[in-house]
Amino acid sequence: MSIIFPRPGAFNNAGTDSLGMSPRITFHPKGRSVDAPKGTSLLEAAILAGVEINSACGGKGTCGRCRVVVSGEFESQPTDKVSGEEWAAGYRLACMTRVVGDCTVFVPEESQLRPMQVVGGRDDTSLKEVSPLVKAVHVKLRPPTLQDNDADLERLLKQLGFEPGGLEVPLPLLRELPRTLREGEWTATAFLDGDRLVDLRPSDAVSRNFGVAVDVGTTTVALQLLDMKSGRMVAQVSDYNRQLMYGEDVLARIMHAEDHGPEPLRTAIIDTINHMLARACSVSDECAGNGKRVCADEITAMVLSGNTTMMHMLLGLDARSIRYEPYTPVTNIPPRAAASELGIKIGPLASVHLVPGRASYVGGDVVADVVASGMAKRDGVCLLIDVGTNGEVVLGNRDWMLACSASAGPAFEGGEVCHGMRAGDGAIEKVSLRNGVEYSTVGKTRPKGLCGSGLIDLLAQMFLTGVIDKKGRMQRSERVRDGEFGKEYVLVYSKDTERDGYDLKATGMSCCPVDKVEHRRDISITEEDIANVIRTKAAIFAAAEVLLDTASLDFGDLERVYVAGGFGRHIDLDNAVSIGLLPDLPRDRFTFLGNASLDGAKLYMLSKEKREETFSVHRAMTYVELSTEQRFFDRFSSASFLPHTDLGRFPSVR
Numbered sequence: 322m323s324i325i326f327p328r329p330g331a332f333n334n335a336g337t338d339s340l341g342m343s344p345r346i347t348f349h350p351k352g353r354s355v356d357a358p359k360g361t362s363l364l365e366a367a368i369l370a371g372v373e374i375n376s377a378c379g380g381k382g383t384c385g386r387c388r389v390v391v392s393g394e395f396e397s398q399p400t401d402k403v404s405g406e407e408w409a410a411g412y413r414l415a416c417m418t419r420v421v422g423d424c425t426v427f428v429p430e431e432s433q434l435r436p437m438q439v440v441g442g443r444d445d446t447s448l449k450e451v452s453p454l455v456k457a458v459h460v461k462l463r464p465p466t467l468q469d470n471d472a473d474l475e476r477l478l479k480q481l482g483f484e485p486g487g488l489e490v491p492l493p494l495l496r497e498l499p500r501t502l503r504e505g506e507w508t509a510t511a512f513l514d515g516d517r518l519v520d521l522r523p524s525d526a527v528s529r530n531f532g533v534a535v536d537v538g539t540t541t542v543a544l545q546l547l548d549m550k551s552g553r554m555v556a557q558v559s560d561y562n563r564q565l566m567y568g569e570d571v572l573a574r575i576m577h578a579e580d581h582g583p584e585p586l587r588t589a590i591i592d593t594i595n596h597m598l599a600r601a602c603s604v605s606d607e608c609a610g611n612g613k614r615v616c617a618d619e620i621t622a623m624v625l626s627g628n629t630t631m632m633h634m635l636l637g638l639d640a641r642s643i644r645y646e647p648y649t650p651v652t653n654i655p656p657r658a659a660a661s662e663l664g665i666k667i668g669p670l671a672s673v674h675l676v677p678g679r680a681s682y683v684g685g686d687v688v689a690d691v692v693a694s695g696m697a698k699r700d701g702v703c704l705l706i707d708v709g710t711n712g713e714v715v716l717g718n719r720d721w722m723l724a725c726s727a728s729a730g731p732a733f734e735g736g737e738v739c740h741g742m743r744a745g746d747g748a749i750e751k752v753s754l755r756n757g758v759e760y761s762t763v764g765k766t767r768p769k770g771l772c773g774s775g776l777i778d779l780l781a782q783m784f785l786t787g788v789i790d791k792k793g794r795m796q797r798s799e800r801v802r803d804g805e806f807g808k809e810y811v812l813v814y815s816k817d818t819e820r821d822g823y824d825l826k827a828t829g830m831s832c833c834p835v836d837k838v839e840h841r842r843d844i845s846i847t848e849e850d851i852a853n854v855i856r857t858k859a860a861i862f863a864a865a866e867v868l869l870d871t872a873s874l875d876f877g878d879l880e881r882v883y884v885a886g887g888f889g890r891h892i893d894l895d896n897a898v899s900i901g902l903l904p905d906l907p908r909d910r911f912t913f914l915g916n917a918s919l920d921g922a923k924l925y926m927l928s929k930e931k932r933e934e935t936f937s938v939h940r941a942m943t944y945v946e947l948s949t950e951q952r953f954f955d956r957f958s959s960a961s962f963l964p965h966t967d968l969g970r971f972p973s974v975r
Contacts, residue, residue, distance in 0.1 A: 688935060813843065
């Protein structure tokens with residue numbers, strides 16, 4: 322049943338009223354308004370207005386994360402994601418509410434994309450020599466004379482050591498060539514990406530050559546601005562991927578692109594990158610050269626790493642074949658492009674390179690992980706795990722590599738968990754139950770929810786202290802109760818949580834049903850939440866077992882285990898082993914890499930050797946498709962316990 326809140330006046334079939342006006346939707350607290358046709362969902366209107374609303378399910382009404390307070394003329398469907406009290410106060414799901422006439426919408430904090438921890442990479446590359454992707458070469462030419470009247474371009478080519486036709490010179494640079502050479506009094510700086518000229522500036526500008534490395538994650542994007550002469554990091558920023566408004570996982574976004582075309586998703590990620598570029602340049606005061614702030618036009622190269630779907634959407638490629646058997650992408654080795662072709666706001670002819678991937682679900686981010694880890698240079702067998710919505714696993718050494726991807730789910734990124742959230746201020750990131758309930762939050766603020774590292778800690782501690790059994794079922798405890806969604810364990814009582822309420826009148830929403838909505842929520846974990854976390858860890862562990870079995874190896878044969886991802890650096894190793902996410906091996910065999918995808922992109926930018934190694938890794942990987950592997954499902958079932966059905970695999974867990 323739908324509930325309609327009408328206003329006087331009829332609407333025509335085009336979604337406009339009788340006066341030819343589309344409904345106006347105003348969003349607070351940002352104060353942005355947009356006109357949208359009748360029938361537009363509030364989530365769709367928010368996207369049009371540039372208002373970022375959390376929508377893990379991509380607008381299907383299943384996640385409950387797009388809660389807003391709305392007044393005006395709208396149609397909405399009741400849902401179990403909004404309580405009766407909240408419904409009476411004007412709360413609705415943005416994805417399940419469609420405009421009929423003018424509306425005013427307040428987006429509560431919990432529905433906004435919160436400030437996040439910086440998801441950066443290492444500052445130190447440990448490179449012996451910097452050999453950047455784009456090289457700056459200062460040239461001094463002899464002015465032409467009647468006796469030496471070579472053409473301007475041929476004169477430049479000769480000085481750079483190229484035969485005629487040996488250097489690709491884009492037409493815009495050729496048009497500016499006479500002015501550039503004469504303005505610099507026949508001295509210039511040429512910026513070369515191999516056999517392609519990407520920029521030409523008058524006089525000596527060798528010290529002003531900058532590049533950008535970007536990790537394009539499904540949830541977050543991390544960017545480093547680099548001085549390509551020295552290899553030094555000039556600035557580092559991170560932000561949410563604006564594609565989150567279209568769904569939390571790659572399949573939801575592919576389905577959105579099937580329905581609405583690829584352009585909205587491409588625009589969303591390009592806007593994200595351009596926004597981050599502006600931020601990086603704005604904080605780049607103390608950089609190489611004369612110490613002035615980096616101008617975007619001085620950036621001559623960009624290297625992007627990300628999963629295969631993200632790279633397709635960035636390039637505007639049709640990604641639908643990634644979703645369907647036999648799961649083939651358009652390309653695993655995207656061609657070099659110019660920044661202006663993609664709408665990226667750096668030097669218009671700057672070279673944009675994408676780290677090559679291996680398969681639809683093992684992308685360039687995994688290849689970058691491997692290069693950054695150094696496992697491709699080791700003799701001993703290594704295991705690399707990238708913990709995310711898709712858990713990518715790589716097994717091998719300098720001679721061979723196997724790779725696979727398991728659909729782990731978004732539990733470790735705050736999805737499919739009632740009080741889950743990403744690692745922003747107020748997220749519980751560490752938990753101990755050994756001496757009563759102890760926890761710490763990101764930003765040292767009042768708790769708002771549980772992020773991935775906190776979930777791992779909580780699950781491990783509940784298991785080790787007997788609050789849950791090996792199947793994740795809750796036992797007797799003073800904090801265990803019957804909740805709205807079954808049994809739940811209360812970690813933080815409402816008196817200690819962050820206020821979840823708003824003075825609606827102060828926002829100018831005088832037409833709301835109530836002036837103020839204010840309450841605090843207990844932060845708890847349910848048995849279904851626990852089941853989701855167990856499924857996530859089981860998928861990753863089972864994927865690793867399948868690769869080891871394929872190579873006739875066991876966990877004990879591993880020389881080193883690498884854990885990649887910004888999330889990985891915050892994991893408590895003992896707790897991760899206790900729930901069966903990571904194998905029970907001597908702890909000194911583990912290395913937490915942090916954002917290795919960004920590090921790999923940076924290495925590609927700064928080192929010719931690492932660029933060659935990147936393509937060697939791409940060629941060496943053999944992809945194992947788990948969706949057709951019965952072994953995976955068998956091992957997944959065995960791993961769907963705490964820590965595992967075979968306790969002999971986890972001797973240290975007591």
